Amino acid sequence: MVETLAVYRRLIGARIRSQYQYRASFALFSVGQFLTTFVDFLALLVVFTHVRQLAGWSVWQVAFLYGLSGVAFSLADVFVSQVEYLPDHVKGGTFDHFLVRPRGALFQLCAEEFELRRLGKLVEGGLVLALACGRVGVHWTAARIIVTAVSAMSGAVIFGSVWVVGAACNFWLIDAREVVNSFTYGGNFLTQYPLPIYGVVLRRILAFVVPLAFVSFFPALYVLGKHDPFTSLGFVRFLSPLVAGATLVVARLAWNAGVRHYRSTGS
């Protein structure tokens, strides 16, 4: 494990060094990422200049959702979203090289395509989350802090799994990029707002199919001490780690099946 981390550090180190020559554009990109996502947050504040509450959620409660979702999403964005580039590596034949080395192919792919600039969004999400935590007016018990932290990690796993499943489709020559994006980039947006504002179909999808409701909404019910409008089952708000575990298993199976189905290129 420690050893694997060391390899990861070296690989992304190499990646960053090879991008070093484009240092100026790198700085611009990071700042750009930070700003675009920050504009998102401003939009949310603008909504609240017109309404006091959204489905019973105050501005800082929604900001908490926004921050939690942002951190979870951008953790996955920083470490896993690189699977999107799988088709390039398949076409270019470089995926073959990953397969003949004694490390996981997914691990190598994600390390190889690492981009420092994605950190911009993580910083923004973290700032908003910290700000919201200070303003939501709850008493910060150890349990609340732990649930928040665990949810961020679980949410990252859920988002990451969606990315991996989507990328694995490419092994069957199915280009699922659009569908996947609607659940990753789109899902990031969806999980910034409380679930009740969506229609019943979307709610069911987010709860049972692509379980993004467990990224921010259900854990926030506990942390913010809110009533659950959908179920009286109190444990649902603590299910995020289990749901994350389940999505991880699905992603693993899909990826492994995909690799066994991989056909390389003819030349």
Place this chain on the structure above:
Amino acid sequence: MTQELIQLRDVTKTFTVARKAGRVRRRFEQVHAVDHISFTVAQGTMVGYIGPNGAGKSTTIKMLTGILVPTSGQVRVAGLEPSRNRVELARRIGVVFGQRTQLWWDLPLRDSFDLLRSIYRVPGARHARNMAAFTELLDLAPFLDVPVRQLSLGQRMRGELTAALLHDPDIVYLDEPTIGLDVVSKAQVRDFLTGINRERGTTVLLTTHDLSDIERLCRRILIIDLGHVIYDGDLPTIRRRFGDERTLVVDLEEAGPPIDVPGAVVDRVEGSRQWLRFHGHQLSASELVARVAERVRLVDLAVEETDIEDVVRRIYLTGRS
């Protein structure tokens, strides 16, 4: 004791490809890239794996490395099933795909070796020892600090070979390692491979379209076409079976009609020079020379072996008919 390091039993790989049929309709077709192949390779041997374009060579190598899962049949490499134990097997094999690079394009060559060292978990001392040896053998020192994308093809290929062998694999697969190299680089690569095979006992499986690679390196050759192994044996045998014809080139004192001599046929006449084709195992060259000398006055002579290219071309053609 020799050990069968590589074993293929009745191995098949079929690709389903879509072919256009009409404007939008597509027809699916099965391509049998590898079609019921069986062979074994003993530890420490160098095997040339040759065949025309599209014969199934690269597909075979990809199954041996675990990149592709066979459609049917059994593959065993070093006692492991490559597609199931891919990661475990990876430590024991090295691969060069001549057509593409496994090096880090934007970084100095040296960095690629460092990264591979940690990926393969090679102990520091062993890495240093191997690096020193390869740097000397392949003359890497002048370009170790040059970014890979600036290397010439020959320099890069030397880097690829080092990358494939730094972790002391038991087996190395080389898919066209001499493609595009000049004669000097080719010779260097061949010498290097011979040395590795001799000193470390590394098993080498090599595909190439340059048959002189095979001539220099491999005792055993496997010829594959349309997914079938059509020949498996050593080079002298193949020559005897398919290419035993030799040519005696003679320069005469003066131009004349084609020489009429039993056991040989005149192929070509150019002024005072004539080419006589004869079967090597029916007639020795000296015997033929004696017979020719009885009939005409010779100024100079030379015996030419049939080009291995010719031999193999003939095998490819008979294999297809």
